[in-house]
Amino acid sequence: MEIPREIHRIEIPTPFAVGSMNSYLIEGDPVILIDTGPRTDEALSRLRKGLIRAGYTLEDIDRVLLTHGHVDHTGLAGTIVRENEHKGDSSTGVSIHEADSNRVTEYENFTKERVQSYNHIIEIAGVRTDERPHMTAGYLETYFLKFGESIPDVFLLEEGTTIKTSIGTLRTMWVPGHSLGSCCFVCKESKIAFSGDHILGTISSNPSLDYDISEQISMVSYMESLKRMESLSGYTVLPGHRDIVTDLSRRVFELQAEYQLKLDQMRDFLSSQPRTLYWLSRKQFGDYDANSMVLALAETFDLLRILERRGEAVIGENDGILAAISSS
Numbered sequence: 001m002e003i004p005r006e007i008h009r010i011e012i013p014t015p016f017a018v019g020s021m022n023s024y025l026i027e028g029d030p031v032i033l034i035d036t037g038p039r040t041d042e043a044l045s046r047l048r049k050g051l052i053r054a055g056y057t058l059e060d061i062d063r064v065l066l067t068h069g070h071v072d073h074t075g076l077a078g079t080i081v082r083e084n085e086h087k088g089d090s091s092t093g094v095s096i097h098e099a100d101s102n103r104v105t106e107y108e109n110f111t112k113e114r115v116q117s118y119n120h121i122i123e124i125a126g127v128r129t130d131e132r133p134h135m136t137a138g139y140l141e142t143y144f145l146k147f148g149e150s151i152p153d154v155f156l157l158e159e160g161t162t163i164k165t166s167i168g169t170l171r172t173m174w175v176p177g178h179s180l181g182s183c184c185f186v187c188k189e190s191k192i193a194f195s196g197d198h199i200l201g202t203i204s205s206n207p208s209l210d211y212d213i214s215e216q217i218s219m220v221s222y223m224e225s226l227k228r229m230e231s232l233s234g235y236t237v238l239p240g241h242r243d244i245v246t247d248l249s250r251r252v253f254e255l256q257a258e259y260q261l262k263l264d265q266m267r268d269f270l271s272s273q274p275r276t277l278y279w280l281s282r283k284q285f286g287d288y289d290a291n292s293m294v295l296a297l298a299e300t301f302d303l304l305r306i307l308e309r310r311g312e313a314v315i316g317e318n319d320g321i322l323a324a325i326s327s328s
Contacts, residue, residue: 003236003244004167004190010050012037014072015147017291018203021072021241023047024194025054028166030062034185034194035240038075038147047076058083065163065170066096067196067240068182069103071111075148077104095155095163097174100181107150115140117212118294125297126276126321133290157183167192175229177207177222180214186232193232196240198225199251203242204258208298217309219302223259226252266303267326270313274323277301 006027011020014037024034037043051057058080066074077094084092096104103110119137135143161172168189175182175198185194197205207222214221229252237245245251262284269275269283281288281300288296304324307313315324 003238004192006166007192007238008050008054009238010047010054012043012046012050013040014038014043015040016072018072018241022239023050024238025051025056026165026167027054027056030165031056031060032063032065032163032165033061033080034065035067035073035196036064036076036080038072039079039149040075040147044076044079059087061092063163064092064094065157065185065194066094066100066104067185067194067198068179069096069100070179070197071103071107071144071148073196073240074104078149078151081151093155094151094153095157095161097172097181097183098156098158099174099176100179101154101156103179103181104148104151104154107148108145111144111148112141115144121212121277121294121297121301124317124320124322125278125281125301126323127278127293127297133293170194173228175225176214177218177225178205178209180210182225184229186235191235193229193235193237193248195237195245198222199229199237199245199248199255200239200241201237201243201245201251205255206295206299208302209295211298211301217302217305219259219299220306223256226255262299263303263306266300267307267312270307270324270326272325274316274318274325277304277322277324280304280324 008025010023012023013020023037026032061080064077081092115137122132157172159174163170168187170185170187173184173186175184178197182198184198208218210218233249235248237248269280277300281296284300285296304313304315308315312327313324314327
């Protein structure tokens with residue numbers, strides 16, 4: 001399906017393993033930017049150039065919509081707000097789902113808490129000291145803090161919130177999983193869905209990063225949200241990373257099958273002998289590098305919790321280390 005000419009994709013570099021992210025400009029009244037990229041000089045330069053190619057500047061942006069609260073998608077929001085403060089009551093507004101709002105309004109505190117949480121899972125997973133990432137909590141805090149900043153005032157989105165645009169009305173679809181407040185912005189008139197990181201064409205959405213702050217198992221929330229996307233069959237999906245998804249139904253099926261396969265594999269790794277979370281993560285994900293350790297451990301933990309909920313695994317703790325056995 002042809003993308004409306006009012007939509008401009010701007011590819012923004014990030015310092016993270018995922019690579020560049022997609023920011024989307026929607027021309028019209030209001031001028032809308034969906035996701036911003038991280039707060040780096042390179043990202044800001046690329047955003048400015050992309051806007052200029054479309055005939056706009058940062059000062060022309062009326063509203064920033066954030067698909068979720070991860071800093072590779074939100075970091076430049078504060079910069080855009082400052083560029084438009086002189087406009088007074090008509091200055092740029094930033095919108096994000098209420099469940100992710102503290103990631104933006106309290107960026108510094110939230111980042112410090114998450115770094116502590118990620119260090120904790122490395123400890124309880126049973127990772128040997130010599131195999132842990134060679135980065136202190138302080139270093140990681142400093143590293144991540146430079147890519148974003150707090151924005152005190154945001155507009156809170158919820159399921160069904162609508163935004164009028166030149167391509168039609170965007171309806172907010174709340175799809176928790178990748179983060180607590182992940183959203184897709186769906187336009188029925190144009191058959192377009194801006195999916196953030198909920199639907200990506202060729203890579204995983206990493207649905208377990210909120211393993212310790214979600215009321216539900218994050219992976220379960222993600223799968224439930226993924227099923228909701230079946231109602232958008234025939235829509236063109238504009239994702240937060242990499243290429244456009246033209247066959248949404250097929251991609252949803254692929255992702256569902258991928259996670260079912262992971263569950264089946266994890267079940268097969270279990271036996272009557274306790275295996276640590278770290279050991280199981282290596283069986284599941286192989287020789288991943290230190291930068292991927294938290295992702296692998298968090299997803300392994302979610303897989304085990306799902307199996308435990310189904311009565312197929314038992315998770316226990318010994319001297320502060322998590323381990324699992326088969327219940328059969």
